[in-house]
Amino acid sequence: MKGVNVEIMGQSLTVASDGGDEWARSLAATVDEKIRHIRASGQSVNSINLAILAALTFAEELERLRRDHQALISHLEALNQRLSAAIDGSEFPHGEEQAR
Numbered sequence: 001m002k003g004v005n006v007e008i009m010g011q012s013l014t015v016a017s018d019g020g021d022e023w024a025r026s027l028a029a030t031v032d033e034k035i036r037h038i039r040a041s042g043q044s045v046n047s048i049n050l051a052i053l054a055a056l057t058f059a060e061e062l063e064r065l066r067r068d069h070q071a072l073i074s075h076l077e078a079l080n081q082r083l084s085a086a087i088d089g090s091e092f093p094h095g096e097e098q099a100r
Contacts, residue, residue: 008032009047034058 003014004021006028017024034054038045045053 009035009050031058 003016004024006013006015006025008028008031013028015024015028017027031054034057035050038050038053038057043053
C-alpha cells in the first residue's frame with residue numbers, strides 16, 4: 001500500500017489508509033484541526049501532550065458514538081419486534097382482536 005504525505009502539527013508524515021489517499025488526507029486534516037483547537041483553548045502543553053489530548057478527545061467522541069449507535073440499534077430492534085408482532089396479529093390497536 002502506497003502512502004501519502006500529510007502534515008500534522010507542522011510535522012510531515014507519510015501515511016497509508018485502506019480508504020485511499022483522500023481519506024488519509026481528510027483524517028490527517030481532522031487530527032490537525034483538533035490539535036489546533038486544543039492549542040487555541042489556551043492550554044500550554046508540549047507536542048506529545050497535545051497529541052495525547054487529541055487522542056483522548058477522539059476516544060471520548062468514539063465511545064459516545066458507540067453508545068449512541070448501540071442505543072439506536074436497541075431502539076430499532078424494539079420497533080422491529082413491535083412491527084413483527086403487529087403484522088403477526090398478536091398486537092392490535094386499543095387491545096382489539098383482528099377479524100380473521
